[in-house]
Amino acid sequence: MNVLPRRTAVIVFLCFASAYFLSALVRAVTATLAPVLNEEFGLSARNLGLLAGGYFLGFSASQLPLGNWLDRHGPRKVLLCFLGIAVLGCIAFSMATSFTTLMLARVLCGVGVSACLMAPLTGYRRWLTPTTQLRANSWMLMTGSLGMLASTLPVQWLLPHLGWRPLFWGLAGLLALSMLLIYLVVPAWQQAPVVASDGSAPAAGYAAVWRHPYFRRMVPIGFCSYGGMVAMQTLWAGPWMVRVAGYTPLEAAAGLFVINLCMLCTFWSWGMLTPWLFRRGVHVDRLITWGLPVSFLVLAATIAAGQHAGAAAWALFCVTSTCVSLAQPAVAMVFPAALAGRALSAYNLVVFLGVFVLQWSIGLGVDFFSNAGLPVPDAFRATMAVFLLLSVISYLYFLWAPRMRVQEAAGERT
Numbered sequence: 001m002n003v004l005p006r007r008t009a010v011i012v013f014l015c016f017a018s019a020y021f022l023s024a025l026v027r028a029v030t031a032t033l034a035p036v037l038n039e040e041f042g043l044s045a046r047n048l049g050l051l052a053g054g055y056f057l058g059f060s061a062s063q064l065p066l067g068n069w070l071d072r073h074g075p076r077k078v079l080l081c082f083l084g085i086a087v088l089g090c091i092a093f094s095m096a097t098s099f100t101t102l103m104l105a106r107v108l109c110g111v112g113v114s115a116c117l118m119a120p121l122t123g124y125r126r127w128l129t130p131t132t133q134l135r136a137n138s139w140m141l142m143t144g145s146l147g148m149l150a151s152t153l154p155v156q157w158l159l160p161h162l163g164w165r166p167l168f169w170g171l172a173g174l175l176a177l178s179m180l181l182i183y184l185v186v187p188a189w190q191q192a193p194v195v196a197s198d199g200s201a202p203a204a205g206y207a208a209v210w211r212h213p214y215f216r217r218m219v220p221i222g223f224c225s226y227g228g229m230v231a232m233q234t235l236w237a238g239p240w241m242v243r244v245a246g247y248t249p250l251e252a253a254a255g256l257f258v259i260n261l262c263m264l265c266t267f268w269s270w271g272m273l274t275p276w277l278f279r280r281g282v283h284v285d286r287l288i289t290w291g292l293p294v295s296f297l298v299l300a301a302t303i304a305a306g307q308h309a310g311a312a313a314w315a316l317f318c319v320t321s322t323c324v325s326l327a328q329p330a331v332a333m334v335f336p337a338a339l340a341g342r343a344l345s346a347y348n349l350v351v352f353l354g355v356f357v358l359q360w361s362i363g364l365g366v367d368f369f370s371n372a373g374l375p376v377p378d379a380f381r382a383t384m385a386v387f388l389l390l391s392v393i394s395y396l397y398f399l400w401a402p403r404m405r406v407q408e409a410a411g412e413r414t
Contacts, residue, residue: 004127004187012127013136015185016075016120017143019083019178023113024147026090026171027055030106031238031256032155033164035249041099045239045370049363052235054103056356058110060349064206066115067345071338074189075119076182082119083179086112087172094168112175117144118345123186125332125340131275137329138271141322145264148233152260156253209346214334217401218327219350220394225292227354228391229321233259235359237314244377245310255311262315266322274326284330291323292395299388303381362387 004012030037030052037043043051062082069078089108096102117140124136158167209215241247241255277287298320302313328347335343365383370376 002126003129008187009128009132011185012123012187013120013139015178015181016079016116016123017140018181019079019113019175020116020120020140021143021147021150022171022175022178023086023116024144025151026086026109026113028148028151028234028256028260029155029167030055031235032151032253033159034235034238035242036159036164037102041102043099045363045366046360047099047363048239049235049360051099051103051106053356053359054106055110056352056359058107058112059114060110060352060356062111062114063118063345063349063352066118067206067342070115070119070122070341070345075115075123076186076189079115079119079182079186080179082112082115083175083182084112087175087179088112090168090172090175094165094172118341118348121329121332121344122341125344126337127187130333131278133329133333134274134278134326135271138267138274138325141325142264142267142271145260145267149257149260149264152253152257156250206342206346208339209335209343212334213401215331215343215347217398218331218347220397221288221292221324222327222347222350223354224358224387224391224394225295225321226324226327226351227358228387229295229318229324230351230355231358231362232314233263233318234355236362237311237318240314240380241310244380245307247310255314258311259315259318262319263322266319267325270322270326284326287323287326289399291320292391292398295320295323296388296392296395299384299391303384303388306381307377358387 030048034043034048037051038048066078066082086109089105089110089112092105092108093102096105120140121133121137124133128136155167162170237259238252238256241252242249247255295317298313298317302309302317305313328344328351331347332340332344362383365386366376366379369379369382374382
C-alpha cells in the first residue's frame with residue numbers, strides 16, 4: 001500500500017469526484033427528461049424503462065474487462081480512455097432522431113462513464129487507509145447524489161431556455177474538462193504482485209473473485225436492493241410521482257431534487273460515521289442487517305398509500321436503502337489490493353445489471369398490469385409489490401448464507 005499524503009489525496013479525490021458528478025448527472029437525467037422525450041418520441045413505459053436501462057446495459061457490459069484493465073494499467077489511463085467514449089456518447093445523444101439512435105447513444109454513455117466510480121475506488125484501495133476508504137467511498141456516492149441533484153430542478157429550469165439537445169453538448173464539454181484535470185493530477189500506476197492469503201498466487205482473471213463466499217453472499221442484495229435503490233432514484237420515482245401521485249412535471253422534478261438532496265446528506269453522514277463505527281467493531285454486515293428491513297417497511301407503506309405517497313416517501317425509501325452501498329468497499333477490502341479492480345468491477349456488474357433489469361422490468365410490469373385491466377396507479381403498485389417480494393428474498397439469502405457455509409464446512413469435516 002502506497003498511502004498518499006493528505007493534501008495530495010484530497011486533490012486526487014476532487015478530480016475523481018468531478019468526473020463522477022458528471023457521470024451521475026448523465027445517469028439520472030432521463031427521469032427529468034422523461035416527459036420531454038415521451039412527447040417528442042412517443043415512448044411507452046416499456047421503451048422509457050429500456051432507454052434508461054440502456055445506460056446500465058452499456059455500463060454493465062464493460063465491467064469485467066474494466067476490472068482487469070484497472071488492475072493492470074491503473075485508474076488514470078483507463079478512466080481517460082473511457083471518458084473519451086462518454087464525450088462521444090453525449091454528442092450522439094444530442095443528435096439522435098429516433099428511439100433506436102437514442103438507445104444506442106445511451107448505451108455508449110453508459111460504457112463511457114462506467115469507470116468513473118471503479119477507477120477511484122481501485123486507486124483508494126492502494127492509496128488510502130481502510131477507514132479512509134470507507135469515508136471516501138461514501139463521499140464519492142455523495143458526489144454522485146450531487147450530480148443527480150443537478151439533473152432535477154436545474155435541468156428542468158434550463159430546458160425551456162436551452163432545450164435538451166444543447167444540454168448534452170454542454171455535458172460533453174464538461175466531461176472533456178474533467179479529463180484534463182485527471183490527466184494533470186492523478187498519480188501514475190505500478191502493477192502490484194497478486195498474492196493470496198496463503199502466500200500463493202491466486203487464479204488469474206475473475207475466478208478468485210466469483211468463488212469467494214463473501215462476494216457470493218453480497219450478490220443478491222447488490223442486484224435487488226442496491227440495484228433497486230438506483231432504479232428508483234434515477235427513473236421510477238419520477239413517473240410514480242406524475243402518474244400515481246398526480247404531480248406536474250415541474251413538481252416531479254422538485255420531488256427528485258428533494259430525493260437526491262436527502263441522498264447527498266445521507267452519504268455525507270455515512271462518510272462521517274463509518275470510520276468511527278469501523279474502529280468500534282461495527283461491521284458493514286451488521287449495518288445492512290439492521291437497515292434493509294426498514295427500507296422494506298417504507299416501500300410497503302408507499303405501495304399501500306398509493307396516490308398519497310409522493311417525494312417524501314421515495315426519499316425515505318432511498319435513504320433507508322443506502323446502507324447496502326457500504327457493501328461495495330467491504331467487498332474490495334476482503335481481497336488483496338492487486339485484485340481490487342476486479343473485485344469492485346465484478347460487484348459493480350452485479351449492481352448495474354440489477355439496475356438495468358429492474359428499470360426495464362418495472363416498465364414491463366406497469367404495461368402488463370395496465371393491459372390486464374388495472375388502472376395505471378394500481379399497475380404501478382402491483383409492480384412495486386413484486387419488486388418488494390424479490391428484495392425480501394435476496395435479504396433472506398444474505399442472512400442465511402453464513403449459516404449455509406458453516407453447515408457445508410461441518411459436512412466436509414465429517
